[in-house]
Amino acid sequence: MFELHHLTAQEQADWLRRGDVSPTELTEHYLARIERLNPSLGAFTTVTAEAARARAAQVEAGVPRAVALWGLPLGDKDLNARAGVRTTYGSRLFEHYVPEESDEIVRVLDSAGGISLGKTNAPEFGMPSYTESLVAPPARNPYDLDLGAGGSSGGAAVAVAAGLLPVAPGSDGGGSIRIPAAATGLVGLKPSRGRVPSHAGFASLGGLVAPGPIARTVADAAMLLDAMVEGGDYQYATRAPSWDGGALLNAAVRGEGRFEIGVMTTSPWDSAYEISLSDEARAALAVAVDELAVLGHGIEELALEPDDTYGPAFRTIWQAGAANIPADGEQLELLEPLTRWLVDRGRGLGARELGQALSTLTAFERSVIRQFSRVDAVMTPSLALTPRPVGWYSADDPELNFAQQVQYTPYTSFANVSGLPAITLPVAVTETGLPMGVQLIGRPGGEHTLLAIGAQLERRFAWQRRHPPQW
Template sequence: MTAIHELGALDLWRLLHARELSAVEVAEHFLERIERLDEANAFVHVDRELALRQARAADEADDRTGIIHGLPFADKMLTRRAGQPAAMGSRWLEGAVADVTDPMARVLDTGGGVVLGRTAAPEFGFAGYTRSALHGSTTLPGRPDLHAGGSSGGAAAAVAQGLLPFAPGSDGGGSIRIPAATCGLVGLKPTRGRVPAHGGVGTVGGLVTAGAIGRSVMDVALLTDALIGRVNGDTPHELTLRPPEHDDGSLLAAAVRGEGRYRIAVMTGTPWDATHDIRIAPEANAAVEVALAALEAFGHELGEVALPDATGYADAFTALWRGGAAAIGVPRAERGRLEPLARWIIDTSDELGAGGLAKAQLWASAFERRVLAAFAPWDAVLTPATALTPRPLDWYPIDDGEADFDRQVLHTPHTSFVNVTGLPAIALPVHQAATDDGDALPMGVQLIGRPGEEATLLAIGRQLERRIPWKQRALARIRD
């Protein structure tokens, strides 16, 4: 018999709706696994009492229309939930407890989810790897010497260890796609504005949006539908990007069908080429080649597209990042409690000023138009998800904030411009890179879509999933 943690989220959903499993039984199974098997440090907090209270309510409910009814998940620790720890990975906020619940947590509760706890992230989510002085490092499951990626590294490590069927995350520069690819999982960053509860609209720079991580394309589609808050195929009345006219409204339906022939281009160049010595590892190029071979076999039209002029990108992106950091409001006298990366970003935000932020936003808007024009002939654009293999724990110079940031750029030069342009993107774990010690490390690709075209990305991802056995690989790495 298949164990509960080996089932996908969609399979669990079917069993819960058929009452062949109870939400309490499922929650208890995952809670026991978290307590026993979280060697990667995926969770920073577990609330058994809250989880079982929500599970019992799910079992007793007559109405089971919630899109993730009875399914367990965990909040990324940057999402506030009333009564739960709210340190944001920072010693500056150590001991803080949230007095409000963020919309992203509320929409998953409304969807019928059962929250088990909180997953790890770096301080304020500023890093593309997951480590903090408060909680330590989150590592690639099975490889305690390597980072899991970030900033949603705890979410990815939890799914990769079989501690959750799927997990929500947030992505401001690659923070869903990086850990998903690193941990051999699927990760979707939706279009800016597609997720009403946390879609980037109304925030400084508009960079950060909620998204989903899972072992399969269908599980990611299911959780993304829940994040959007769709009920019976309808999007909520709150401010949100509406799906295209040809989209029936369900991302899960698009993933299940996995149909279509598309025009897909490999992107050359990165926006950091002018300022950093970007080198694409053979393992990253191999992942692209694996994806291309499968796409060609499906009959897609393949080509190449150059990233348009990105002169000034480094200055603009860091200015937008600093603008968001300034909103945290850490008093200068208390910044000694911050780690070097967060302190560097926040200290330099003081020098930005309204003029600097406005200049960066205008540059970003012009860049977005150039990218949309260049990508317009293509249904999707393909890049490596990461330029390098999963990074050793000592690879980032954590005592020097600026040098730390530069190292992150070298690892993931293809992800942040997708946030600047607001486009949707999905990470797919298409490749296994052999190592000298006989191990195999996950390597992924990124597919970037047109605004609002998540369904296209999921359909292509589902096609690749039928040919490339990443779900089986993920299951093989899960310990019992």
């Protein structure tokens, strides 16, 4: 039976502008699904039904239909402050916190005509790559409720995959958009550093974090990213690209071009941890390579130059970033073991050690861009393993926990360090029905290329027609 959430976000936007459905009707459809399904899924930590209804009426009455996201329901990641709405940052430390002001990314999406239905689940301060905190139930994978959804934008991914939202904003500091998108069979795009000028939450050390979209289709992701880019204040951008409204969506819809693509299974973590690529990850990569070859793209094997410095330097930056978490004294007891370990290690760092780590990662960034310069995009597995069970990560051994995260997600963090755009695409399904994907990493500012290649693969695999069977 057809339901509104079976439409892509683009199709829903078209229906809204034509008047085939109103913002209020679409909002009510999603609120009903959230009320029925969220208790099993853990996609939302807070649902703002009455505020969403009031916002829908406001959009209908006074917001021009020409804005990018007119009437589309969205969710705010629970790392992003919305004035008057509980924002936990995934932590017991902020369990009852209600901010007085909204973060810029929230204001940008409001100005684009979006309607927030609430806060999507995120782990403590976005530090882990899985969404299982002590302040909310875990975000569960709609393809198998015993499995996690990844993180840190896990709730956003669950909401889109299960049809609780048409599209959702996330943020990505080491894979936090791409990991949950890959685990739940979606498209997730981390833009180039500075492409989206709006930031939110706690400051990102080393410029690792970028806001970006999670969606069912490449065009849906481009539509949301266009809205994020268009509404930002470029005086605060790291790199202000030339702006042509709708340009990213145009690239995703047209899906044109033939490109040289490097295929890579090495990662910068290989010398620091034992990285094993599962058969399912290899199969997804192989099927994508075959299809790209059929489409006429150039394919060549590529391997990162060995670099023993990346792992220790990234750990240092991750720990140093946690040092700014606003917890002291007895408040530290409210933090989860992994976060407390990161905070302790970060606050114990010296200026020289931090400076050396930043210099190391800057040199790594330059090296990666040089190594990738002869191709238009580099393709890797999205994840090294199939989606992990809820509770799989060690709760009491932070060192083991960190190693487990790296072993599951060895291909994501270096795109943040190098500032490169990266997209995950759900090209395969395992024999047990779990989604598996590949990641494409582009040149600086090369989102258009990633969207074009993604659109071509989407036409071949038709993943926009897939839905978790029980939802």
